[in-house]
Amino acid sequence: MAEPQITVNGQPRPLAGVPAHTNALDFVRGLGLTGAKEGCAEGECGACAVLVARPDGDGSRWAPVNACLVPALALDGQEVVTAEGLGGPDDLHPVQTGLAEAGGSQCGYCTPGFVCSMAAEYYRPDRTPGPDGFDVHAIGGNLCRCTGYRPIRDAACALGSPSPADPLAGRQDRPAPPPAPTRVDGFARPADLAEALALLAEHPDATVLAGSTDWGVEANLRGRRAAYVVAVDRLPELRDLTTGADGVEIGAALTLSEVEAALGDDVPLLAQVWPQFASRLIRNGATIGGNVATASPIGDLAPALLALDARLVLASAAGDREVALAGFFTGYRETVLRPAELVRAVRVPTPLAAHTTFRKIAKRRFDDISSVAVAVALDVVDGTVARARIGLGGVAATPVRALATEAALEGRPWDLDTVEAASAVLAGEGTPIDDQRASAAYRSAMLGNALKAWWDQAWQGGGSA
């Protein structure tokens, strides 16, 4: 096995002696590359963003991630580019020139992170230059406290295209580095699923790490340290997305960005979720399996997957077993996962419900955590609700199905009377609490209004969603 190392701005940098809890941000800063900054240490501000070469079809893509959340060892064998690697003060990268000239930096502390997020969008192969060609969601996970964002938005929307000679654009034509099998003190990246399961059996106290967007927060903010880390985010058996006759099977280690790209509009409910799910920086790190297995009561994806009747494939040395997501969560941050068992895939059965909506209530439009999330999937046959599935987040210790509301809908005519009757039931679902995000009363009111708002916005006047 090769000595662990990361290629940073084209130079190999050994990882020897780096502890498992050292994140990639501290690692690159320790190299003297202090452009990436720690702003929040929990993936909310993007000041630490760096680019990582990630697989994309036959080639690769520069994906920006929050370096503060990723253990440095998890990038063994990978290629990383920081703001310094894009250009220097006398040799600015086009993104850097645009941002500087537009007045896009004031204190400058968030700026290298913005540069990395903007550069990734600049290099997106299917981007068309011009005001509508820059997806501002690309910088939705970067916070700036000085500028108010207008000059940053303008600089982003004015970006041209990379020149044919641009080495970072050219890099995307070649495959990303394969995952390096890693085995050092306290950290392992197994080569395949069998080895992963064996390692988990050997280390019952191991932390299973995929995108590390949740674990990284625990490590940084609460000082949690893993006894042993098993990195599963690049296991080949966990990275397929296949569409069959009875549904879509999504490999658990695909990042949310990869799932988003692969599915497109195939699952309209999920297509509604992505732009509202955290930020591009987080979606580039977080995996679908990790998001489900971490069992957050306020995750946005679980309510949608509940509404889709999703099922999980769990893998262990004893083989695979399949469970309904609705039966997966057993309590606050608790699931039916057994020791030495992994989520291998998420299955979304087809046919999909004909009508779906995802309604996220939060303080901020981008990059926020839900106060309440409501996902609805309906089949309406001859004006009658044939089948209803509603997933809720933020109103109980786990994501839950709104079973009473589903019952209040099924078999009823899909009309305003039913919407109002079902809304009254929905308002009483769950056991919402008062916390810093919202009051219990507001959460209940939001449940009670979700169907009414959907009806008003999409159905009233004979429209259909």
Add this chain to the structure above:
Amino acid sequence: MSDLSRRPDDAAVGRALAHESAAQHVTGHALYTDDLVHRTPHVLHAHPVCSPHPHARVTRLDTSRALAVEGVVRVLTADDVPGTNDAGVKHDEPLFPEIVMFVGHAVCWVLGETLEAARLGAEAVEVDYEPLPAIVSLTEAIEAESFQGGQPVVARGDVEQGLAGAAHVFSGVTEMAGQEHFYLETHASLALVDEAGQVFVQSSTQHPTETQEIVAHVLGLDSHHVTVQCLRMGGGFGGKEMQPHGFAAVAALGAVLTGRPVRLRLSRTHDMTMTGKRHGFHAQWRAGFDDDGRLTALEATLTSDGGWSLDLSEPVLARALCHVDNAYWIPHVLLHGRVAHTHKTSQTAFRGFGGPQGMLVVEDVLGRCAPLLGIDPVELRRRNFYVEGQATPYGQVVRHPERVAAAWDQVMTTGEVERRRREIAAFNAAHEHTKRALAVTPVKFGISFNFTAFNQAGALVHVYKDGSVLINHGGTEMGQGLHTKMLQVAATSLGVPLGKVRLAPTRTDKVPNTSATAASSSADLNGGAVKNACEQILSRLRQVDAGRGLPWEDLVREAYFSRVQLWAAGFYRTEGIHWDSTVMRGHPFKYFAYGVAAAEVEVDGFTGAYRTRRVDIVHDVGDSLSPLVDLGQVEGGFVQGVGWLTLEDLRWDESSGPGRGRLTTQAASTYKLPSIGELPDELNVALLEHAHEDGVVYGSKAVGEPPVMLAFAVREALREAAAAFGPDGTSVDLASPATPEAVFWAAERARSAGSDHVVEGLPGAVPDRPDPTAPALHPRSEQADRGTAGG
């Protein structure tokens, strides 16, 4: 026109330049205090041991287990302090406390070879506490009469008479939350000791001189033993005016005791739990209007939430009282102010420094009363503007009040306000569950430190023999573009190309006795000082030149060989200002900065979620020194103000449970500042033209703080949109911050159609009138003499 404000042709000032460090920013090459750690060998890392109690006596502190942790080098406690165990200027902030005063208060600091070692060492320190009763909320403090410091009064005329003669009298309560600075760079210090025992502290501080003084008094040294340098800050916003001193002192103490460099950088969680924020305020008020909606009288009692120590609470309160009038003439005024003492972080300076809180009171009064008066809020505000010759309640004649009207008219025209409001009325009539509103609000903000002594500055300008110029001044760079402006001022004054001038980092051994980079005044003050230094050099060079018109390099060389001094120390003091804080009267401000904003919002009635569709701003920066920088300050200040008023939600645990006193929004995941999604769909900013300000450097005006208050337009638009869910004439009490939840409840109350919480008629709810024997503000209320208790 004064010499100071006259601008030569083809000046470097007035050009739209990017930030002088922009190329360093975008490439990650710009260095901040904590980046220096990676260039400094043998650094020790500091980690605090924080109190879990809001108020408790430390009964036992045992560091032995911490010292046994591998990599722990030392634990700093009160016993280690050779000088004064205090981190403030009021001597009410023990650096190592015997009684902890808020959750997060650092009892001691652990130094480790790595941050991980220091953190584990801190976990191993054993502390026993005897919990004491704690006051957490502002209303608890008012009920318990828990106050600190002076209780100033601003009075003019006879408020009872003004109210008795009014056609309409209303009374109510206005509450507003504070705000976390959330500078992207948390507090950071790096301290070193040299071979002669000199202490050198690199600190992320807006007030290097005061950091120097606190470090010196903690170490028991004279100021000349301590040098403080600030390369630049990753944002300050007032949060680094007073708060860095203690952290710098801890790092310096560690460096002195160990002989090794000590780095202290707060994690975001520590920064949010340990450092002060914008003051939340509570205001009780009565307001009288005549039949035409003109304010006749306003009585208000403002109580700020000062937290555990005085810090800058008194001057913040003074500025709040001096801004309750905003842009409005009010004949009879009685304003009482007091600072609550609570067991929370010590609230401090934040962009606007009390001005926003004071102004929010009158804007809330107008916003809530307009529907009850049956007067369009746009018209109600316009009708109450100051006119030429009128004075503020504290006695300063308002110069150039016509500029507010000019800015207002320009916004009304360019923003097509009348047409759009008609369209909004039609939209609202057609949409039951979505409402829009467009509000227009003015800003008048006084420029200068209320504390007169701070209105001075120094600079050091060197011309080298080759004609290159190096400038140094007392202001710090935190992103506001001060250094960019100072380069432009120096190039203009000397008449040399910008490329000839370089600027060196702010250091107390270059320019001493500096004021905080605060109060928006730094370009005025330091610009005056830089210009003064340049002019001293120029006047000598002119004698050398003797009318020959020599090229710059030749002239400089000749001057050197003629033994003419090629450098100068510049000095500036603001003329014509005076202030008596004991009676709250005088002429504290050099001038007023003005602005007007019009904001259109759309509110979803199902959720309270909203979107800002369009904002038009006209802002007065005088003759801009640096238009791109000023535009950035206006836009950035506006969005930061929108954050304060709509999104940023500081929540403290006020329950009686074990978490009492804890800040529950102590992280970026729970405390939400504006992201790019909050940027208005359309944002048009214009700088007011023909706005030359006589008597200020190159005719410019300050710009740092005033734009924050342009955000009132968004809050008022949200209020009007929420009201639009109810019948015409509905008065809405909108909580601040107006989060989607707050807007939802406001709309709910409007739908159930009751006018909120405003009492009409005399006597109404009479604001508290503090004991007339309550202490006034200290005559020098921003500083106490060393060694004496402040007050």
